Structures are given as structure tokens and as C-alpha cells.
Amino acid sequence: MLETTKYDNLDALSLHELASNIKDWGEGLGFQEVAIVKPDLDQASQRLRLWLDNSYQGSMNWMSEHGDKRYNVDKLVARTLRVITVRMDYLADENMVAVLKDKNKAYISRYALGRDYHKLIRKRLAELTRKIEQHLPHLNLSQRPFVDSAPVMEKPLAEQAGLGWIGKNSLLINSKVGSWFFLGEIYTSVPLPVDNLEQPNRCGNCRACIKVCPTDAFPEPYVLDARKCISYQTIENKDSIPESFRPLMGNRVFGCDDCQIICPWNRGAPKTKEMDFSPRHNLDNSDLLTLFKWPESEFLSKTEGSPIRRIGYQRWLRNLAVGLGNAEGSEKILQQLEQTMPDVSDMVKEHVNWAIQQQRQKLATIAE
Structure with missing residues (x-):
């Protein structure tokens, strides 16, 4: 049943048409997939609290801040009824393994080789938000776009929307394209029809990502101890890197992609269509x-x-x-x-x- 409070003049047909338009607009803005979900973050919030209780966040204190705004979406953006989730492919090369094997090369996580994704995706989401507002000029909408920049549980939301499943490496995996993509969201008060076509978890008995991790950062499947993760140590850690981790880092100087490179679902992953994500200044092979x-x-x-x-x-x-x-x-x-x-x-x-x-x-x- 559609929530129509404050939107009584919007019938089901109009909302379905708008949802279809949003997906078309999103595709036109360069997103490979757009889905709509009625958020339910109860289970995700329980997993987050357990993760925090184990201090797996390290010095990322912001993970425990903002109270329940992270999982009660209408406390972050008033009157939120739906979340529009999007994904955008970012893989621009296939040279990862060769660089990792060359001890004199610098390995930089593939998401960071080109333009900062925050700026690019935020601009596209802002445009998508404007299109929705222009379509409903007579309504007082409550909407806000996000790109990895606020207390938003983007992976559980994307999982509920059917963009993939959260794998044993704690990343979102899509059965058709793997995991080399960014996520973004729009919180909206419009009671759009939802997709809710969750992809089944297809990790099966595979433990490749857990076995390949250089620092043994997965205490158990689906759980990452950030303190042991090379991405955390090279990006989030503002102090000295523990000496015990240094030999294990190899040539990984900004982030780590090992658990993605080894994932069978990333075989044949598509290349990005965004030129802005192409490597700059030879950073993919320096x-x-x-x-x-x-x-x-x-x-x-x-x-x-x-x-x-x-x-x-x-x-x-x-x-x-x-x-x-x-x-x-x-x-x-x-x-x-x-x-x-x-x-x-x-x-x-x-x-x-x-x-x-x-x-x-x-x-x-x-x-x-």
C-alpha cells in the first residue's frame, strides 16, 4: 500500500510513471543501475552495533556518531519514505595484478586513480534530485542526495534494493558486474513504488577473499576488522603504521584491492564509461x-x-x-x-x- 499522506493528489499510476522516469533519468546521467527501496535497517543496525562493540572501526570515531540517524532515515532527512540507490562502475584498467607483483611499482586502489568520485556522483545526484522536484513543482518535497559523506548505510540499502549482496569481504557484489562500482543515494519523501528485488547471496563456500587478505583482516566471513585493513592503515590512520603490518603491505601505498581482485564475481567486470575515472599522471603504473x-x-x-x-x-x-x-x-x-x-x-x-x-x-x- 502506498503512503499518500501529503501526496493525495498523486495516484499510483503517476508514481509508477515517475519511478520509471527516475530510472531513465539516472541512466542518462551515467548511472549503470537505479533502484528504489523502502528502507528497513533494523538488522543492519544490529550488525553495526556489534561491529562497533568489537572496536573494529579503529580511529574512525564517526562510525559511532550521529546516534540513530544512521538507521532511522527520517531522522537524517525529515519525512523520508524511500531511498533511491544508484551505482556507477569505476574500473578503468586490468593491470592490477602485474603492478602488485612488481615490488618497485606503487599500487594505488583503483577507485582513486582518477577524479574524486564524491564530486562527480554528487553533482549527478543533485541533477537527478532537481528533475524529481521539477516533475512535482506543486509539492513541498523533502529530498537530499548522499555520496559516502553522511551517516548513510549505503550497502544495506543497495542490497535491499537489489543492486547486489554484501559478500564475505563486506563489499556489495552484483551477480552481473562484480563489485567495482560506487554507490550513491537520494533520500526522498515521495512514496515511490519500490523494487525490493534482493539478489541472493552467492558467495557459497568460497573463501578466496578471506584467504588472500595480506593482513588477515577478516576475523570471520562478512566481518572486517578495519584496524588490520591496509586501506585503513594507508588512508584513515593518521599516525604511525604498526611495524608488524609494514612488511605485509608490500607495495600497496593507497588502499588495497586484493579482496576484489580475487573475487570470482569480478571476472570480466565491465570497464567504466566515465573518462573522469581514467588514471591520471600514470598513477596506475608508477x-x-x-x-x-x-x-x-x-x-x-x-x-x-x-x-x-x-x-x-x-x-x-x-x-x-x-x-x-x-x-x-x-x-x-x-x-x-x-x-x-x-x-x-x-x-x-x-x-x-x-x-x-x-x-x-x-x-x-x-x-x-
């Missing part, structure tokens, strides 16, 4: 040493409009220092690390010093 030599001005210039910019120059150097410590033994690398020592923060010096020790040990072994 040497660690080349990136480590960037002065701060070059870092700021080449990460303008990129999600990489958010970690700042010092953490960029910190991550690269770890990568250089894990690289093949090289006098050039050792020399550059030693030259850099006087000019970086104390936090970075710790990691550079660690990398110097690793390089010296490797070079000594080569000399024997």
Missing part, C-alpha cells in the same frame, strides 16, 4: 621511487581533484616509505631515503628509518 621524489608542490598539483589528496603529503610519504622498504634492494632507493630523512616530519622519519634498515639488510644479503 614507480615507488618516482612518487617518493615528488616535492609537496608536485603532490598537490597532481592530486588536485583526486581522493588521494585527503591523506596529505606527509602520510603520502609515510606510505611510500613503507613501500620502498618492501621494494627490491637498491642503492638508488637507499640513497633517496637517506637524503629525505632531514626534511620530513618525525612520524615520516620513523617509517623512512624503517625502510632504510630494510634496504640495508637486502643489500647486505645481495653482497654476500
Whole structure:
């Protein structure tokens, strides 16, 4: 039954037509899929509370903030009745494994190679929101778009809408396209007809993502301990990376995609149609040493409009220092690390010093 309070002049046919239009408009704006859901986040909220009770969020304190706004949608946006969920593919290359295997290359998570997705998707969702408002100019709508920027449980919402299922790696997996996509949402007060075509969980007995994780960050299937995740350590962690994790990071200097690369559902994943997600400045295939030599001005210039910019120059150097410590033994690398020592923060010096020790040990072994 459609909720028609405040919308008595909208009949079921009009709402179905609007829902169809929203999907057409979304496709025209570059979204690969648009679905509508009547949110029910009770189970998701219980899982979140258990996850927080285990302190798996690490220093991401915002995960426990905002009270029940995260799962009571009308407390975040007044009068919300539906959530329009969208997805947009972002994979732009197939060179991941080759880069990971080359110890002298820098591996950057594929979502971060091009333009910052927040800006691109937020702009498209804002346009979709305007189209809905223009279609219903006589109504006082309550609507707001989101892109990974507010207390929104985007994966459970997308799962309920039928965009995929939450896999053992805690990511949303779609049976047709895998998991290389971004999500976005529009909270709306319009009582649109819902899709609610949930995809069945098809992970089965597969444990590939759990086994491949370099840092053993999955205490159990479907549960991620962020504190052990390389993405957390290289992006969210503002302090020193625990020494025990450094050798396990390999050449992963911004994020980690191992649990996506290994996933069978990502075989044949589609390439993105968005040119803005294409790699910039050869970041999909750069040497660690080349990136480590960037002065701060070059870092700021080449990460303008990129999600990489958010970690700042010092953490960029910190991550690269770890990568250089894990690289093949090289006098050039050792020399550059030693030259850099006087000019970086104390936090970075710790990691550079660690990398110097690793390089010296490797070079000594080569000399024997």
C-alpha cells in the first residue's frame, strides 16, 4: 500500500510513471543501475552495533556518531519514505595484478586513480534530485542526495534494493558486474513504488577473499576488522603504521584491492564509461621511487581533484616509505631515503628509518 499522506493528489499510476522516469533519468546521467527501496535497517543496525562493540572501526570515531540517524532515515532527512540507490562502475584498467607483483611499482586502489568520485556522483545526484522536484513543482518535497559523506548505510540499502549482496569481504557484489562500482543515494519523501528485488547471496563456500587478505583482516566471513585493513592503515590512520603490518603491505601505498581482485564475481567486470575515472599522471603504473621524489608542490598539483589528496603529503610519504622498504634492494632507493630523512616530519622519519634498515639488510644479503 502506498503512503499518500501529503501526496493525495498523486495516484499510483503517476508514481509508477515517475519511478520509471527516475530510472531513465539516472541512466542518462551515467548511472549503470537505479533502484528504489523502502528502507528497513533494523538488522543492519544490529550488525553495526556489534561491529562497533568489537572496536573494529579503529580511529574512525564517526562510525559511532550521529546516534540513530544512521538507521532511522527520517531522522537524517525529515519525512523520508524511500531511498533511491544508484551505482556507477569505476574500473578503468586490468593491470592490477602485474603492478602488485612488481615490488618497485606503487599500487594505488583503483577507485582513486582518477577524479574524486564524491564530486562527480554528487553533482549527478543533485541533477537527478532537481528533475524529481521539477516533475512535482506543486509539492513541498523533502529530498537530499548522499555520496559516502553522511551517516548513510549505503550497502544495506543497495542490497535491499537489489543492486547486489554484501559478500564475505563486506563489499556489495552484483551477480552481473562484480563489485567495482560506487554507490550513491537520494533520500526522498515521495512514496515511490519500490523494487525490493534482493539478489541472493552467492558467495557459497568460497573463501578466496578471506584467504588472500595480506593482513588477515577478516576475523570471520562478512566481518572486517578495519584496524588490520591496509586501506585503513594507508588512508584513515593518521599516525604511525604498526611495524608488524609494514612488511605485509608490500607495495600497496593507497588502499588495497586484493579482496576484489580475487573475487570470482569480478571476472570480466565491465570497464567504466566515465573518462573522469581514467588514471591520471600514470598513477596506475608508477614507480615507488618516482612518487617518493615528488616535492609537496608536485603532490598537490597532481592530486588536485583526486581522493588521494585527503591523506596529505606527509602520510603520502609515510606510505611510500613503507613501500620502498618492501621494494627490491637498491642503492638508488637507499640513497633517496637517506637524503629525505632531514626534511620530513618525525612520524615520516620513523617509517623512512624503517625502510632504510630494510634496504640495508637486502643489500647486505645481495653482497654476500
